[in-house]
């Protein structure tokens with residue numbers, strides 16, 4: 258009976274002891290988790306706090322000491338000493354063992370689960386290094402983020418001041434550009450006068466000589482004077498094109514709006530170009546509704562049509578050139594200039610409407626030109642509120658189509 262009672266008392270005491278030990282361990286773990294959970298906790302504080310909490314979690318607090326070494330710093334309990342009774346666990350940081358947590362007994366104690374230490378104390382030390390490892394990792398990530406953020410702020414400051422500088426430079430460049438643009442206009446205006454006047458007089462006087470008004474002209478002289486006159490005319494038309502383009506590009510063009518009939522305009526174009534077409538044996542025809550009137554810039558529309566039809570005649574050796582016009586449902590005039598000429602290769606189509614682009618050099622040697630015609634034509638159709646496009650089949654012919662509003666209105 259007494260034996261049984263004694264047994265049960267011992268049993269109870271052992272259980273009580275075990276419970277006390279678990280409570281100590283849990284208290285330690287709880288203490289550490291509280292340290293870590295503080296939002297402003299820094300790494301040094303947590304490591305020192307942890308080693309200080311350790312003794313109370315072990316079986317013999319008064320002879321327990323602990324230490325952790327991390328990043329060249331050592332954190333230990335005040336009573337710390339290295340002895341042969343040691344329990345330790347590695348701290349893993351970012352997958353690397355960078356440090357270890359060590360617990361020592363300062364005196365010898367009887368051997369139990371792991372030297373003088375309990376199996377539960379092994380579990381506790383392992384749990385502690387996990388917590389410390391995760392915390393260190395988090396702190397390092399935060400630190401990196403902070404550095405990155407600072408760097409970013411610096412970068413933003415730097416860029417902002419750079420941007421300010423650039424804006425000033427840009428403004429200065431803009432002022433210079435405006436001045437240059439003004440000088441260009443002045444230059445072009447004077448050039449227009451200075452170049453056109455002598456050219457007109459060359460063309461005029463060679464014309465008079467050719468007509469024999471200033472005496473007999475020999476066959477050879479006639480031939481050479483004709484060359485002079487042709488070259489001068491060519492130069493004059495080139496200068497006119499360049500001037501037109503620069504005026505349009507500088508936004509200095511004023512449209513002269515008037516009411517006019519499409520029939521008359523088309524007739525003028527055909528009359529001007531039919532001598533060349535006849536010489537080449539080409540049929541030049543029109544196909545358009547009668548009585549169409551437009552309110553637009555007549556001279557510029559004629560220029561567009563002249564450029565397209567003269568190209569068609571120039572790049573066609575046999576067959577025909579047709580001007581087909583119609584009024585579309587949305588009050589636009591659509592004009593197609595269709596030829597049965599040399600055509601344009603697919604890969605060359607994107608060169609059309611670009612300045613100084615002559616596609617077939619061998620061809621253009623045969624035909625004179627500068628490659629400004631289509632570029633100017635596109636600018637002119639834009640100017641009249643329209644657009645232009647081209648289709649072609651190499652070796653068979655081309656079709657250039659432009660559309661402009663029947664009645665030009667500001668802003669369209």
Ligand SMILES: Nc1ncnc2c1ncn2[C@@H]1O[C@H](COP(=O)(O)OP(=O)(O)OP(=O)(O)O)[C@@H](O)[C@H]1O
Pocket residue numbers: 568569572596598599600601609610614615616617621625626627628629630631632655
């Ligand atoms: N109807 C067409 N058929 C075939 N090729 C064409 C036709 N119209 C234009 N091209 C091609 O496009 C190029 C550019 O035409 P554009 O009218 O701009 O120049 P150009 O007629 O050669 O010279 P410019 O018109 O300045 O006197 C021409 O050189 C030619 O190669």
Ligand SMILES: [Mg+2]
Pocket residue numbers: 564567568626630631
């Ligand atoms: Mg041309």
